[in-house]
Amino acid sequence: MKCYRCGAEIEKGVLCPKCGTDNTPYIMILRESNRLYNEGLSLAQIRDLSGATDRLVRSLRLNKYNTKARNLLGLVYFETGETVMAIDEWVISKNLSPDDNDSDRYLYSIEYGQGMVEQLDRINKKYNLALSYAKEGKLDLAEIQLRRVIGSNPKMIRSRQLLSLLYIQDGNFEGALKELNAAIKIDASNPVTIKYLREVREKVAEKNKDKKSNKKSETLYIQDGNDTVLMPRQSFISVLDSSKGGILNVIIGAVIGLLIAIFLIVPTVRQNENNTNANALVSANQDAKNSETNISTLQKQVDDLNAKLENYEGKGDIKTSYEKLIEAQNFVTAGDMDSAKASLSQVNRDLLEANGQSIFDTLSASVNAAENEKAYSDGVKALNSKDYASAITSLLSVVQTDETYAEYQAMYDLAYAYEKSGDNENAINYYNKVAENNKKKLGRRAKKRSETLASGGTNDDENTSNLTTDNGNADSQNSNASQNSNTSTTQPDTSTQTTDTTAPAATTPDTTQPADTTTQDAGAVAQ
């Protein structure tokens, strides 16, 4: 230790060996300074920076050469955002104790720390601007600036305190509380922070209390005998607000949703379904109608094709047709009409050329003529034997093939057969045809017989064996025709009848019986 007066080294005791000064007070001062430094250090370690500041400042007032205290004070200032004050202490410490001083390191980090000095300076200027805004009453601008300052230097306690003051003035106690809580974490015993916090917490508590008191239900006192029942009075809205009311809200919402679905959504869905079904039904009906149309069209086509096919059924191709044609011709030449007819049935006339078709027609005519001749002969035989059914069959085939056969004699005989079998309708029909087409005696007789039948009378039996001569002899046929007049209404003319029955057959042929014209017809046909 050195003497505080002369600076002489004191190795033992308290008296200076050089000047004799008693250093006891000096030692006491140094001890007190150190003690305060220790306290300051302890407080700084528990984040009581305000207390640490106080101790360290007092320590330095006792001994300005307490380097550790000064350096620590600088650190405390820097931690609370008082950067310039920190720099001051470190500079002073450096000047008072140049050798082996930690302040060198602190100053070096600030001075050469990526423009830290300039940044710190800008922050301080913004704070001063915010403070000027606040004192001018421009609280909004002040708040904006302070938020920027805090954003740049979150440890600047006084900026948080000022901002919280502005929030308190604005009624934003939650915001103020937030800032003050952040400030209290930096400096746990800052008196300003504590003062503001107390105020803000009271305000917040009052606010919460008001909410609770608004929500707080009145109490109902119900007297039940000797007991008094206390029940909270809950309004409907308070019930809805309560946690239990939340379930009620859910139920109410579900019911409303269900009603909406029932009265709005379901009918619409059903309507849409009905429309869809109706459209489908209409479409189906339309399709069915179209199908029917198609079916009828296709059926018609099938029928046409079948009709065409019939022409080709049982008939051969071109080669076969020609072969059968030749075969038929040979049969006709040999007189075998049945075989010729069978061969011709296998010929497909449409496949033949013109010459072939001509030959086919000629052969068909020959076969048909022979067939007709035979059929007519059968028919006449049947008539003669009074087998009218067989006669009709045979004569009908002749008439269908050739109506004019034997100058309508076959048709006349057919009409006669119908008449005798009792089918007057067909008889009249064929008689009329004969009358229309045969202008000779046969036609006249047919007309007479037709008129008789039409008037309900009956005709006499005829002998048709000499009919071909009747067709050529008009006068004799006229007299004979008169003999065959209608007997239903008038007395028979005996004179004519007598003449008719007694006249010789050679000159006045008897026309009462169908003529056996087999050979004559064949000759007529052959011509």
Next chain:
Amino acid sequence: MIDFEEELKNYKPIMEVSEAEDAIRSKDLTDMVDILKEMTETAMNQKR
């Protein structure tokens, strides 16, 4: 109850970097040791 205006008066502008040099120069660094030294000198002079 916090009085906004009164509280606002307690807030002083913060020192800027440019003001640091002047602040250091004007700072009174007299401590108790200096006072003790002065008191001792005065007492010695009075004895003489």
